[in-house]
Amino acid sequence: MSDEPRIPINASVRHVHLSREHVEALFGAGHQLTWAKKLSQPGQFAAEEMVDLVGPKGTIERVRVLGPERKATQVEISRTDEFKLGIDAPIRASGNVEDTPGLRLEGPNGAVELEDGVIQAQRHIHMHPDDAERFGVKDKDWVMVRVGGERGIIFDDVLVRVSETYQLDMHLDTDEANAADLGPGATGILITGPTTVDADPND
């Protein structure tokens, strides 16, 4: 197993992507998101800005906004968050928000009532075309990824996303990362086709 190429895994904590219109509604006319920290995908960043998520059952405060702005606002939460907010969001690939629930966003300069855009992110791997070639997969393939440790898991239903602008990185939400007890520096092994798994946890 040790010779196989490993994929870095990062947990995406709940976060919000905002449209221009909603940046202005929440933070004021003409406001620009403030760069705070580089993310794994080139050009993406965590912003200084935060918003509160207000659902029918509860509120989650100080949720990070990610930049740059997008055409449509999208809120990515975990199932744990859903129970707290009192909403039921489907599992979706980023950008696919048809028939998803909304919620209320509150910022320092105003609030937005979203009609839709709340999802649980489909677990996925970003790959540069060179990575895809190396792993023998293509954009929109479904694969499995195995992680070890005391709470080993094989994640099924992992979506491969290939783009010249991507860097190799698997994204899970916090529930998924916690279920496998993953922390900084976690990696996984790609399983692309029928393969043998061994039930011995010490292998």
Place this chain on the structure above:
Amino acid sequence: MSDEPRIPINASVRHVHLSREHVEALFGAGHQLTWAKKLSQPGQFAAEEMVDLVGPKGTIERVRVLGPERKATQVEISRTDEFKLGIDAPIRASGNVEDTPGLRLEGPNGAVELEDGVIQAQRHIHMHPDDAERFGVKDKDWVMVRVGGERGIIFDDVLVRVSETYQLDMHLDTDEANAADLGPGATGILITGPTTVDADPND
């Protein structure tokens, strides 16, 4: 896959098992736990009583006490809970609390400063000996369990526990159940040895 025997899966929400001494410290001298709801394992019950968990970073209120009493107090939390409380509890089988952290328990009649006893429960399956024979496993075996759905997962490092007093049931914590989007009525398929898994999520 549909002909294989399926194992019921239930998520264990954070909970507390209490010793006699701690029942009295938290709820008053001579207090007896009040039966509220039957649990899957014969004789086990959710009590009416609840306590607050107080860690160095935060508090989780109204955590359910399970009965009957045990020789030693044990607190079972998820990794999500750990971040909220500010403690780092290891993954352990129930009863194995050596070198685990403690925390403060607060009840209506007093508080207890635990020196140890806080764990993340090792994922496990309770089996009657008849189930173990049917599945071809024995007490303390390690197996894998596959669950389907949109967020399919194969859980590795699943501990088999066999006893005449047990009823077939797999226990996960809430992070693990949420990672696979499991709800009421969820079931899984046991994988006991080398086997073939297919990466196609539609199988």
